[in-house]
Amino acid sequence: MxxxxxxxxxxxxxxxxxxxxxxxxxxxxxxxxxxxxxxxxxxxxxxxLPIAAAASTWERCETAVELLSGAYVDLADPDCSVVQPIDIAAGLRAPRFCGQTRQFYTIAQHCCLVLRLVGPTARALGGEKGLQLRRCALMHDAAEAIIHDVTRPLKIQLPDYQRIERLFETRLAAAIGWEWTEFRRVTVKRADIAALAIEQRDIKGSTDAWPIFDGLDREALKSITIRRAWQPDEAQDRFLEAYADLFPTEERLAA
Structure with missing residues (x-):
């Protein structure tokens, strides 16, 4: 052959x-x-979009994926310094809940919702601590832009996926510039679960008692609603707007 x-x-x-x-x-x-x-x-x-100069090196690598920007990332040993904001935003256009929703709902919109939910705590902290909390909130699912989202009931059965996900999270954070602490992890996780409950109610149209919601005060979330699901391109643009606000370039800082 x-x-x-x-x-x-x-x-x-x-x-x-x-x-x-x-x-x-x-x-x-x-x-x-x-x-x-x-x-x-x-x-x-x-x-x-920026093209990775060494892209041809990875064209025949079976563990490498090509990003929208043209860069290649080896999933076995990722160099996340080549990842551009557009790569993350584009990947997060993917659907939440395996697409099992009444309307298309993106991971990017979910990330923006989690950012909104940590807002009061971030404002109370202020300064660099508040900024880092907001960065962690927006980027908490950034790895899924490259390795794709795996629904939680399956993810808990895939230890290798969890290991790869943690590796991507660590290297993306180091490359782009957000820093996790135990307080930030707990705060973002709490907001993540709250966002999930809001999405279950407003996007899936359900209030079933999933185990992850044990102890969650749903009444406190009634005032926070998702009025509509953003279309993928809108979700990408809104994510990039939030990213630009939290990770300003030298040009924007000088403006």
Whole structure:
């Protein structure tokens, strides 16, 4: 059987199945990776997202995934310094609850809800401590943008997934700049469970007594509602807005 490989254009993501040792007709290798004839001729604009210079190194690595930005991350040993905000926001467009909801509801919207729920505590703390708590809240599911969400009833049966998830969480936090403490973990976890109860009520239309809600005061959550589910692109944009507020660039700080 003849061996084949899928060549992917770094500019427009066009794919061509061919032999490993030959480029598709009209394609060339560039500093950004492979370029198809259309991109070379200027028919398509090169995407404005950053392209990882070493992307070609990972094209044949079976444990690596390509992110929206063009960077590759090896799931076996992730270098999270290449992860861009758009990669996280795009991955968090995925649905909560395995998609088993009356309307599409994203992980990105869930993260923004958890950020909202820790708001009073963060304001009381103020300063750097309040900022770090808000960062932890927004980014608490950031790893799922890359390794995908696994519903809790299955996740508790997958110790290897939990190990990989913890590794991604640790390296993403170090690369992007948020720091967990025991207080922040407890506070965000409490907000996460509260958000789950709100979502169960407003998105799933249920108030079943799941074990995770034992001891939760549902009455205290009545004033907090989800008026509508954001569409995936809106959820991505709103997540990026919250991210830009919590992780300002040097340019924004100087403005």
């Amino acid at each position: 003849t061996q084949t490989i899928t060549h992917t254009c770094a500019g427009c993501s066009a794919a061509f199945v061919g032999s490993p040792g030959e480029l598709p007709p009209g394609w060339e290798r560039t500093a950004q990776g492979l370029a198809c004839g259309d991109c070379l001729s200027g028919q398509f604009h090169q995407r404005e």
